[in-house]
Amino acid sequence: MRKQRHKSENLTECPMEATLDLIGGKWKGVILFRLSECTRRFNELNRLLCRISPRTLTKQLRELEADGLIRRTVYAEVPPRVEYDLTELGQSLQPVIAALMGWGTEYALPHLNSAEKDTASTAEFV
Amino acid sequence: MRKQRHKSENLTECPMEATLDLIGGKWKGVILFRLSECTRRFNELNRLLCRISPRTLTKQLRELEADGLIRRTVYAEVPPRVEYDLTELGQSLQPVIAALMGWGTEYALPHLNSAEKDTASTAEFV
């Protein structure tokens, strides 16, 4: 995802590609969702996405910031405090985030579970 | 994306992760969009996604099929004909696909273009 778009090649004209280029990847969707709930700090995100490494979280946040979807605010305090929130553009993603979450809840999760565990579990309860 | 989910570890309970696990990646969104328009054949898809290699297209189609989102139909003809279309589960993605496309058209594409070409173009027209 995103690959070498910044080397100003690989320009796409497909809306779907463009969108997944920005919010696809393993973590960005979840990050954006968490930031759509409220402003959050680095370690807060790290706890919520408990299986992401700090290194990866940093990278994802930097990319989202570079793409203008989130804002990074540093407070000159001790201990240091950094907050992330959605930009206007990021806010405009709300419907998309909602759609992804909605489908995930209604279809993806049940589908994954029934496919992974046993297909009979639900099949015989009919 | 999807990594070794089939090795029955890495189970997620996050709807967003689950969804992006299924439709994320560089190509799946576009493939699903194209199949949401109508049933299509392999080379047809390959032409529409003109920058994908046959090898990759095959892999993505197989994953989508394994995940129950698309259906693969082989016709015993000469020359061989294979058609792909959405399953019921795939159909249920329509709103999601629409949301991604919509946002891409309205925000992502303009955003990418203004960011990549010149920022001043719009800035001074105010």
Add this chain to the structure above:
DNA sequence: CAGGATCCCAATGGATACTG
């Protein structure tokens, strides 16, 4: 036509340890 086989490179992302 619809791919499979093989080779190979680049990008993703995890683990761990360290720091201003």
Add this chain to the structure above:
DNA sequence: CAGTATCCATTGGGATCCTG
């Protein structure tokens, strides 16, 4: 607290050639 630095394993995906 909010990251960096380093190292390394896995994956995505292109190129090319081949086939039922």
